[in-house]
Amino acid sequence: MKVKRTTSKIGTIFIHALVGTGIFYFLVHPFTMVLYWFEFSNTTISFSLFREVLQERFLESFTLDMRGMGGLLALLGVLLGTISGLFWISLKKKNELIGTQQRLLQQDIAALINAGENERVEFKSSIRYDYFRKTTNRELELAIAKTIVGFMNAEGGKLIIGVDDDGSVLGLEKDFKTLKHKNRDGYQREVYRIISTQLGHEACFSNHISFYVVNEKEICVIDIEPSKDPVYVNDGADTTFYVRTGNATYPLTVKETVDYLKTQKT
Template sequence: MRIDGASLSPQAWVGIVSACAIAGVLLLHPLTMVIYWFEFHPAHAASGTVANFVLERMVGVFQRRMVGMTGIFAALGVLLGLPAVVLTRAFTVRGDRIRSLELELNRGIPDLIAAGESEILEFKSSARWDRNTGKVSRAVEAAIVRTVAALMNHRGGSLLIGVSDNGEIVGIEEDLATLRRRDRDGFEAYLVGLLAHSLGAAVLRHVHVAFSRLEGKELCRVVVQRGRGPVYVMDGSTARYFVRTGNTSRELDAREAVLHTAGRQTEPES
């Protein structure tokens, strides 16, 4: 599991560190004093003087002579509390992503097609075969890559390959015929390689490929989760940024991309 706090602002991290430091002083310090009392004052452990002892030591926290000790407890609070906060956040984000993925996968293919294209759903008749020219097309492949990147830079969603724009089921058989391995495994390997080449291998953990048959045709469903950070389409040496706008994938210029990525950091993970 990747521990990633990139979505938190610097101000949020300052607040977390400060809270851990305060907890170290207000929780670890009195606890240590109680242990100290019972360790070195066993004869008086049952009396009520332990509370007075702890209170006196806690008041001393704010005195100049205790600055060093206070700093030590604050540092201990950060060292112990910060990993716990980061792990808790990581598990929470992971749980949210799993629930989001389960909800998306529970939507059946017929229901998706009936709903039509939207900001979280795109239809593509093929992944590489151009039905107009009757040959493999890099433009068709590029459209697949752009759609996945746009979904990842937005809210996530599904890409159905083998379904035309008007919802007609056409299948991916023509795509399969162009591959060395003309089966589901071969198609998935091709698709994963295409996305890794253009988007980077790191984004593949947000992509899930599934297959189904409908009306005797083979369909591929690509479930895309929202990316943790901005995802760029590499076009040669140029990085291009796409997002979903309605039922289309739109490229943003440099200024729009900066504003969009900044805004994503303040949004909750879905």
């Protein structure tokens, strides 16, 4: 297996070096001679003259008298082609590594879903589409904000969107249809809008959004960091402190919030 990979790398470098040699010897070399001719001849350039000079210099560039210049450019082509081959191998290796990591992450996410909700994992069916009413429901955004705040005020966690309470993968297709931009970018912007509007712009930096495919359906995973400072949900006139306890998120009264924050500092 190792010998096969080494042979493949050598083959890739050889092909890139060969292509580089061909480009510099058969293209760069004659065009360089044409440019030099016009540079030192002080002749006004015209299309007919350029075509004539190109033909003459193209043929002349492959004569024995020009083997020195041709050899140097061919050598430069080999060098740049080799560098290109090494870069291609490095890029291919990096892409393979990223692909492997993504597959492992998908397996981890699937395992989290199978394990069910707990104090570090919460499922939400959607951010806007109401599966009961079969229509858009902006009130669901508040539930998303409460869950995120609860995690931030506790030990952090993962909010997995596109999965119902029983762990069934629903996907994001219904949610996508409620958005102006019906794709991952539009979805990510919508989630950050919810966070920024109801928690504050600073809270966006503590939430990291990723997308995965589980059971051939897209889901959204928000990795939520714990906050050093208390975070509140601003729902119009009300500002409420939420905290994650067990597999649920609870609002605290002012007194409960003060007591909780005291225990966190000790």
